[in-house]
Amino acid sequence: MTVDKEAAERLAISFGAEAARYDRTRPPYPQELVDRLAAASPGPRVVEVGCGTGVLSRQLRAAGLDVLGVEHDERMAGFARGTGVAVEVAKFEAWDPAGREFDAVVAGQSWHWVDPEAGPRQAARVLRPGGVFVALWHVFGTPEPIADAFAEAYDEVAPHLTHRVGHSYDEAFEAYQAGCVRTGEAFLATGAFSKAEQWRARWERAFTTAEYLDLMRTMSPMALLGAEQVTELLDRVGRAIDVIGGGFTMRYSTLAVAVTRV
Secondary structure, three states, X not given: OOOXXXXXXXXXOOHHHHHHHHHHHOOOOOHHHHHHXXXXXXXXXXXXXXXXOOHHHHHHHHOOXXXXXXXXXXXXXXXXXXXXXXXXXXXXXXXXXXXXXXXEEEEEOOXXXXXXXXHHHHHHHHEEEEEEEEEEEEEEEOOHHHHHHHXXXXXXXXXXXXXXXXXXXHHHHHHHHHHHHHHHHHHHHOOOEEEEEEEEEEEEXXXXXXXXHHHXXXXXXXXXXXXXXXXXXXXXXXXXXXXXXXXXXXXXXXXXXXXXXX
């Protein structure tokens, strides 16, 4: 994604305007990775970076962990609190842990919003020796007819934008896998972490036309479009899904990178 600093900040806080929709439409994390994360943590105290509405926090709590969310969007934090998640409002890099130490620092779909230099230093600051940092991302790609509709619509509606939603699975997987490698390298470069590992879980999710358009509205690239552009894009993608039967099955992988505090 290539956007200037102001646009990046606008994207980072774009989700709060759709907090309820975000929580309703964003998929949970594969249970096998939640269980692996819980097993890797040397204790129950977890801080989730950019916890959003608390999707992952609630799963971690259900796995028996004591989770504190750190979220810099007041609207998302408020929604998460309403679901029972404890949240402190701050950017993770600037957050004051007030001397507290944690067994795990977790980032679900959020680490790419964190400063790549300050973030690892802050994680090292709050983790106990032997604690783990784990960042997870969902990787997905729409079927070809829908991806083609995306591309054609973007070319006409917003040709200047390079940050788009409709990518192929292979393109997305390659980009996110490289991102996991870079994240692991950034942590190891601090000298405070070791044992970088990559985890992966494969899964699928079925969507109707309405369900997928609902999800699309929560995706950050939509925040860079005007209301008329959003409507046109959704109309075109909706028609493409209707043509193939009014629904499809999305192929997903969830990738994770894990490092250990020395």
